[in-house]
Amino acid sequence: MKQQEVFKAMADPTRRAILRRLQDGLLAAGEIGEAFDITPASLSHHFAVLKQADLVRTERRGQHIVYSLNSTVFEDLARTLMDLFPAKGKAGGK
Amino acid sequence: MKQQEVFKAMADPTRRAILRRLQDGLLAAGEIGEAFDITPASLSHHFAVLKQADLVRTERRGQHIVYSLNSTVFEDLARTLMDLFPAKGKAGGK
DNA sequence: ACAATATTTAGAAAGATATCTAAATATCTA
């Protein structure tokens, strides 16, 4: 996991909202954008950050590009957080 | 949980390192700082961000101010992440 | 009360980020 990229990606509220929209399944970039008051260009920038962090996958379907969540990275991230708090992770956590 | 503040706080590598140092128990600001090549002033700024997010608690002990983790917020954060990925959280997760 | 130690606050500078508009690229359909 590219930890730094993942945390940075998650730090923006628009990006978290994008991820939430993707919970229900694949969506095209434009469909995702409908929910936000933001230009396609800005949205595309957010996608790039999410892709960089490997939080989403893309696939072209005709003239659309569809996005989907990459659950693996979420699991890794959750684990990293778990490791961070004391009670659980045994003494020498990474 | 102040979600936005928590995510932002976690997005900086120095702050995550601070949190990791605190896994082993209470530490004074200065002790934490020894591990980093950063001025006390900058360190103090990071503490402020962590406090703002409620990720750490502070208590004065004589001339020291000791920091400790607030596990509750980590749990909340981990839960938020879990909710974010599809398979697990049932359909209508917040 | 003074000096020493520990930490925070204020203010400034450099770098990163989010957003926009305009232009480029890719795909489909006529």
Add this chain to the structure above:
DNA sequence: TAGATATTTAGATATCTTTCTAAATATTGT
């Protein structure tokens, strides 16, 4: 292949962050 639609890239700008130095505040011990 030309036009329409969907998305990304380039370049600019305003705002936010990280970091610094210098100064302020709090506490202890003499």
